[in-house]
Amino acid sequence: MTNLEATITERRRQTRNSIYQYLFYSDTSHSKLEIASDLSLSLPTVHQNLTELIEAGLIRRDGTYQSTGGRRAMRLTIAEYARFAVGVSVTDNGLRFVAANLRMQEIACKKTERLAISEIDDVGRLLANELESFLDEFGLNRSSLLGVGITLPAVIDPDNENIRLAPTLHLKDISLKKIIQYINYPVYVSNDATSAGYAEWFSSPEQSSMAYLFLESGVGGAVLLKGAPYFGVNQRSGEFGHMCVEPNGRPCKCGKYGCLEAYISSARISDDLGISIEEFFKGLQNKKPEYEALWQDVLKHLAIGVNNIRMALDCDVVIGGLIAMYMEPYMPELRRLAAQLNTFETNGDYLKLCHYSRSAATLGVALHFIREFIESI
Ligand SMILES: [Zn+2]
Known part of the structure; x- marks a missing residue:
């Protein structure tokens, strides 16, 4: 030519x-x-x-x-069903698979049991096997599959070859190859909070800048500046969970004390009370005093966290993840607490609740392939 x-x-x-x-x-x-x-x-x-x-x-x-x-x-x-992408989230609670069409609508979803894995190599095999049975189970046509995105609660190396640290999975300095080598489709790996933030940004009508705070058993986040994820020099931007909010405070899984994560993660709630998150919010609705006291402490520290993010980035702060599923009734109180701390604003209107709750990370990582496809046509 x-x-x-x-x-x-x-x-x-x-x-x-x-x-x-x-x-x-x-x-x-x-x-x-x-x-x-x-x-x-x-x-x-x-x-x-x-x-x-x-x-x-x-x-x-x-x-x-x-x-x-x-x-x-x-x-x-x-034609939204012309292609689809699969997102998989790997957490200490098991694997979660979501297939999404080109409009980012869930067309299939499946969750495995809690992972009881001794060898990281086993996770790789398990993931590949579960993926194939997921595709079979829902009759998904492999020839329309754009790729498989995988999210992990982990700091991943900039060259995408190693997991540097994943405290909730008890992993450190592991080659990503061990997890993805058995998968026979294009694979993309990303941090869970980054993926979730990406999905939220994509679904927001303005698609401007936002900070995303991801409340799961760990606490992470993502920063999107005018649509582009800001990763930071060491791929650690948006690690809001490890901002110190109480010097010498509660111990954090990272080994330090007083991190935001130690106060507002779902693990904190279930560890302190020995109950599930569902049970906690049910008890909170029934005004159990013990639950209310703990929740006040969670909200207080969450307000400190979001106000710090607002001060640093001056953009909307979107709350997502497991806890966000239950947050709606408490948003006015959280906005009030955050506004009290704010030097410049008298309200907390910049605080938003996520659009996707449970599937944000898996949809976000699948979106990587969807956008790639849209741009390639
Ligand atoms: Zn920490």
Whole structure:
């Protein structure tokens, strides 16, 4: 192919891609005419590209517009089931699999039992086997699978080859290869909070900057600046769980004292009271004094944490993870406590609750392949 031909082909691809992305990012379906007018393309160009995209099974018809006399205009949208991606989260509570279509809708989901693994090599085999049975169980077509994203509560090396530290999984300096080597599909590995934050940012209408605070049995987070994750020099940005909020305070799993995680993680709640998170919030609703006292302490430290994040980054702070599933009734109180600490603001309106609760990390890591696909069309 000559250079000129390559340029023309690439330009044609860009046009096709702009039409696909226009439909992908639209909330509603559109007619040919709307596409041509909004993208400043000629009708024949739009027609030609749409024909190709429909033939490839990537765009579908979505009914017709009300007739204004003459032929009714066809509505078009993306074929959301044309491909799918799988997200897997590896936690001390087991493996969680989610398959998501191109619209990030869950099409299948499965959870395994708590991991009783002595060798990290076993996790790799188990993951690959469970993945295959997940695909079989839900009749998912492997030829439409874009890739498998894996999230871990771990600090992962910038070159994505090693797990540096994963306190809740009791792992340190382990090669990622041991976990992914048995998987026969494209694989992408990411920190769980980073993935969850990415999914939240993608689903937010403004898609501007945000900090994401991930409350699970450990506490992590993510920073997204105008849509791009900010990883930090050592891949440790958003490690909000290890901000010190009480000098010489409660011991943290990282080995230090007084970390935010030691106060606000779900593990703190269940360890202190010896109950599950569900039981805790049920008891809290029934105003059990012991639970209320602990919860006040959680909220107090959570408010310190979110106010510190707000002071450092001056953007929305989104709360996600396991605890976020139960947070809604307590958000006004949390906003009040955070506002009390704030030098510049009298309310805590910047504090938001997540859009995805349980599946944020798995959806977020699957989104890596979905976005890659959308950009490649
Ligand atoms: Zn810590």
